[in-house]
Amino acid sequence: MNVLIIEPYVPDTCALIEGLRGMTHSRVSQAETLAEGFTAMEETYFDIVLVTIHRQASLAAKVLKQIRSHATHLLVRPPDVILLVDGLLPMQEALRCRELGTMCMRRDLPQAVYEEARLMFWKRATRKYDVTFRVDFRNGHHFLFAGSPPVRVELGAQLTRLAVLLLGGNESYTVEFLADELSVCRQSVKKYFRDLRQAFVQVQTQLGIASCMQTEIFWMEKRPGGTVCGVKANVVWN
8 A cells, every 4th residue: 555745845745655655564765855746656556635725725625636637647536635635625625625525624734634545545445335436558548348247338538538537546526537537528427328328228137237226336426516417437557
């Protein structure tokens, strides 16, 4: 298990590192800047990334998108992200981060940060669903399989890209984030999502899954800040 802390070195950075090591029994690395953090992510897979955004609270959602986008380009499962701030985020920014499925926590309350990191590791290790997806990457292309024994799910390029994004590991993704990653409009994302559900119907019989479970596996929900969607499934990356 690997954790990356991205923040300029300050006197209590060592205490934060040692606290995370003690509470999560993980390997903890530190980067001074976001650019250095991206370089570290190219060399090592991190389960959790903590980013301190002193004096940049209004950029919280932007920083989060940059991290997830970079991990996606590396063709790895995006890490869980914890944003560390000096005080309270502006309400609109805090809501935006919550919709993006991340935690914003006080940098000066390290014990709460340790507990959240430990919970994230536990959730990654124990969460189980009725359906398992396997994502293979071979010769520059993703291949998606579902069920056990696995059944190949045949999708076009855009639907495969959408499926890979949704299976990235976060609880939910906003339509805006998916639209940015796919370089399409929000309405196109919603159409692709419906097409992805329909494609899964074709393998439901082979998987022996009741048709009523389809909407539970691929879900879309309208929330106060916008529409989010996700997948309730176990994911194996090869």
